[in-house]
Amino acid sequence: MLIENMSMALHAIRANKMRSFLTMLGIIIGIGAVIAIVSVGDSMRNLFADAYKDVGFNRAIVMVSWEVEDFRMTDLFTREEMGRIKDIYQDKIEYIDSDSYAETEAVNGRRKVKFQFQGIDSNYTDVQPLNMIYGRAINEGDIKSGARNVVLEDKGAEQLFGTSDCAGRTFRMTINKDTQEYTVVGVYRKDLSPMVAMMMGNGQTQSGFLPDTVLTKPGDMFQTVNFYVRDGVDMTSFLKELTRYVAKLKNRPESEIRTMSVADQMGSVDSGLSGMSAAVGGIAAISLLVGGIGIMNIMMVSVTERTREIGIRKALGARTMDIMVQFLTESAFMSLCGGVTGILLGVLLVKAGGAMFQMTVIVRPSVVILAVGFSALVGIFFGLYPASKAAKADPIEALRYE
Known part of the structure; x- marks a missing residue:
């Protein structure tokens, strides 16, 4: 029975190709827009995840907040205090440094280039591997000798x-x-997609690394302690534990100790992108309502046009439910065809955009399945009234209809 109804639905759609296409257009645009928007949102979230991966998911900093009214010099960290933190939490902290940076101009003959150098310890590559193409990374000898x-x-x-x-x-x-004169001991390369490179910008300041002991001397003090936790360590609980220790170390309330992790930053960005994607996707889904109304309208016209056919079928023994299922199948089939076309259109648009910007595109199968099912439900819902009207038609009046 279902196959017969689907065959009749396909015949009715083919009999009025242009009208059926225009009816399905609202569904095509709505489903295509939703698929494209959700996929773009997922792809952007993945893109940001890759960008944060370069920073390190298990990276965090701790400091005494600058916002305290009575900030004092002892709120800054010494090398001894940083070493104490490293020793106490050596089972949880894999890497630690003073988060020191220097912006300066490098001069080679007539060439001048602005650089931002990050001061690192010898085991930095254990937590952030560098793609060395020439020479070597900073080693322990560089650190000890400065x-x-x-x-x-x-x-x-x-x-x-x-x-x-x-x-x-x-x-x-x-x-x-x-x-002073500095020696280049190694050169590394960052492999970034064009999209990530565009997001990061093409600034005039270049990047590099040098020993942390060059930027900070034994008596220096610094505002933040930068560290990477070991794999498997729960970042949230550890930051609470570290906050308690630093508050005691600096004789400050825990509320005045500030910690910030890359995972928290990424979570905030991810939540923002998810919310934005859902909101824009919801707005795009409104077109599905318009498409559904179009289906209802055309099915009402179809019921009027086929009044005599309904009367003949009822005279030959078709039940009310048979007539209703026939028209529901037709509206659902029309909506489903529009939904599948919209999915293909949405996926093609996203894939084309991904190829243009050379970025990985994510199309979740669950979203595709949901879109297919939802488009069919739209057809059933908006086809319910026309189908009910057709099923309730009086066979004698229907046979008299011209």
């Missing part, structure tokens, strides 16, 4: 030396008002 050795990103190296293969070459720069 050697003026640097690792440059390939783009900065090319600007400064005209080539990225510059390990062993030297240049001059000023750090902490001290101008």
